[in-house]
Amino acid sequence: MSARRGLSGFWTGHLGPILAVCVAIVALWYAGAVWMNADLQRSAFDNAGQKSWTTGELVAGTLAQERPRLPAPHQVAQELWKTVVDTAPSSKRSLVYHAGVTLSATLLGFLFGAGLGVGLAVLIVHVRSLERSLMPWIIASQTIPIIALAPMIVIILNQLDVTGIVPKAAIAAYLSFFPVTVGMVKGLRSPDPLQLDLLRTYSASQAQTFWSLRLPASVPFLFASLKVGVAASLVGTVVAELTQSADGGFGARLLAGSYYGQTIQIWAAIFAAAFCACALIAAVALADRVVARRMGYAR
Amino acid sequence: MKRPDWLAILAAAASGLALAGPLAAGGVAPGWARPYLAALVASAVLCAGGANNPARWRLGSLMLALMSAAAAVALVALLGAGLQSNAGWGYAAALAAVWLAAWHTVSWLAALRPPAGWPARLVNLAIPLVFGLTLLFLWECGVRGFGSSMMKVILPAPSAIAARFGSSLPTLGADFVQTFKGVTAGYVMGCGAGILAAILIDRSPFLQRGLLPLGNLVSALPIVGVAPIMVMWFGFDWQSKAAIVVIMTFFPQLVNTVAGLASAGAMERDLMKTYAASYGQTLLNLRLPAALPFIFNGLKINSTLALIGAIVAEFFGTPIVGMGFRINTEVGRMNIDMVWATIVVAALAGSLFYGLLALAERRATFWHASYRQRAG
Structure with missing residues (x-):
């Protein structure tokens, strides 16, 4: 009983909707990253002499660039982890x-x-x-x-x-x-x-x-x-x-x-x-x- | 009027000191300034002596106000007549006397009970005006009378700023046009999108509960930080500034509009229901008009945010024109007078923008309680 009320409260309260909106934002962000970095990735493939590529390769490439136009969320998270946790707080890179x-x-x-x-x-x-x-x-x-x-x-x-x-x-x-x-x-x-x-x-x-x-x-x-x-x-x-x-x-x-x-x-x-x-x-x-x-x- | 009028007594003392002391250190100041100071002493004494006689005190206050204005003009004129950076302590005492007299004038005006209508409005306008003019006067005479040449570069006198303003009108105009292209485009798009999004999510309580807390949070974040990103995406020209303005204005407008759409009373909604009004009719005839005060509140908040966003974005890169660019470069070249001139333009533009919005709000929401009360 209480579990069910908790679950329905999740969606009628604030937490569920906020979470849903956040998930939607992250999904949009990934889509945007693929879309905005695709041109860059195609020219990167060209420069590497790679004549043909699959869509999967293209998508994977757009999400792993070093200087993307729009970095993917996980890249930002990795950078945050690297500069906050892995680097000593006294370093200027931290x-x-x-x-x-x-x-x-x-x-x-x-x-x-x-x-x-x-x-x-x-x-x-x-x-x-x-x-x-x-x-x-x-x-x-x-x-x-x-x-x-x-x-x-x-x-x-x-x-x-x-x-x-x-x-x-x-x-x-x-x-x-x-x-x-x-x-x-x-x-x-x-x-x-x-x-x-x-x-x-x-x-x-x-x-x-x-x-x-x-x-x-x-x-x-x-x-x-x-x-x-x-x-x-x-x-x-x-x-x-x-x-x-x-x-x-x-x-x-x-x-x-x-x-x-x-x-x-x-x-x-x-x-x-x-x-x-x-x-x-x-x-x-x-x-x-x-x-x-x-x-x-x-x- | 039992208490002694300390401000008048101090003003009398300061102007007496000014009469006794040298106006210029190690030089002879023109003698024609002395009668003005003497008149200031006389009116301050009249005012201080009238503490037990209201009629005399009022006359003294009026005289003190007029004489301090005359003395202020004379003190500024002295700066043009040979007094440059070499003012003596007599001059400092004279500045203090004018300041005290102005303070006295402001408290006298604030204690007046003018009849409602234009006299009251005049007094309401005069009080901040006297205050502002006094500040400008002290700034001008302090910098030009006592400041070294270094000081004059760091903190230019208002007259120097005005001169620079007048001589660089074409540059300032071009900067203004460049920045306002971004501000206007971004403002219209951001606020428009905010209002539209609010109307769209209005039908979905789920989206409202999800977006509103986020919108409130985002409104408090330092969004100007995305300025470098926008400059990379949309180039150096005004489009990138418009983009940052869109991001900065969207959420405050969304949050305010949603609150406004919820503000129509239950009674009125029920009335619309009894008329069998459709959703669109209710929205157009009841809820949007009821939301107008909130929408205008958002628009007003955003008018400042839009200017901030555009100016800060120009710190990150711009074609060689624009108010943010001008501020950043001229600061680097120590042309602080030009920076002040640009800030004057920004202040004028900002308050004009706000004033127009306030005017539009009055026209659009004349029925609202806050305006009805004032009229009655």
Whole structure:
């Protein structure tokens, strides 16, 4: 009975459909790899002097090229295994090393950006003139591609002898700061007038209102914007690494791969970056869940 | 008004210091700037002394706002009259005085209670404008008054950026056209495909459950990473940029549209059922209009994403034109003023794009509660 319910729950829930879609994507990917690499494989056969070939040989060839236009999933998986597990993490060929470079800048930038965002939001909510003068600019800046500033910030900081992790972290901070500010202002404003009036009847000071009402009310908003912010920090770091590629990191891997036509390496770097993004978002989500349970707003 | 007006007191002190101190270090600055500073002192004192007299305080605030604007113009004019990188501490005090006066003006404006209608709108516009102009003023005078020649290369003054902007209009225009070919083509295809896919999977709850969590996840991933792949597949020209924009915009549009299609109320759906409306009729007359706010939300998010995707893709290879290319090369040649000029173009284009979308949204969803409330 329970087994049957489990099985039907598999298809009516989320897991089964997601799995089905993933399988479909992988199948499409293989088909695409064969289709996109076929021309390359035919000319490879020609170059090798092989006059005729079977379809099976052609398909097998398309899935095992060294520099395919679209590498097959198993090639990417092999590359990931090779660079993550088989290579020592201290080597520059190891993706773990590059992940470390990217993640350290991302996390440092994210901490600064989130702290700055929260601090600014607190100021904006309490200082009326700041809200009216600064907030319109923060909202307007959401509509422009601020990532275009990344190469310039890196170069300027390098000119000022600021190198290493700081320029990358500065861009990560800069990108995560906007969503956190906007979300946090919304959160600090979220208590309804009834609750604010109640605190006024208690003759609570502004600080007391902040600590006992506004801050707790803003926590769900904070975590929602932290998820956006941490993803934005990672994107910012990767883009910064395109300019500052000497230190390594996913961005540097992408750039090197695109210079030398190492498509498998590019795909491996994209997937590793995606895994890192998932891990970061999952970590924030986990913190959200723990805090939600302790504060009692969990559903 | 029992508390002393600290901002006015500080502004009076700073402008007094500016009057006493040298405007130029080791040189003689033109004397005509002094009366403006004196007027600033007088209005700040008037304002600070009016803490217990609202009428006098209001007059003082108005005077302070006007006089600080006049003093700001004079301080900028000084830069053209021999003051270059050799400003003295009197000049720094004058900058501080203008900054404090501007801060005072912003808080004065924010505390005003103008009648609704155009006066309120004017004040709402003036507050961020004063703030922005003050920042530009401090940037301009700080860099040109105190910056070394090295500093001026790294952080060019707004006037230098404006001059570069004016003299490189053809280049900037060509870059804009090149980048926007990719942005527009990709945006239309990506958003269109997202909306179509949402309508298609709308009939299959199975596909919805499978695709939505993936779509949400993919929206959070650093998709710009596929930019080098797209450049390899579709070449250096705008087609590869359009491709990356398609990938970046598809999933946010899909997720938002699916949420929108689900937003029509059960009552309204039942009503359509009692009319014996077909699936297509319900979709066209009820569910798509109800989804419009969500669709526009997706379109707005995507307007920024599209620009980001195209610009970052141009970092990976492009014909020698395009905004991302310009930024990357001019940074390398330390032409930071040109980089800023390109960023100004990107900012203008981005906010214009967004503004047009917001306008279209207002036209299309005038019935929505968020607009009805504002009108009432």
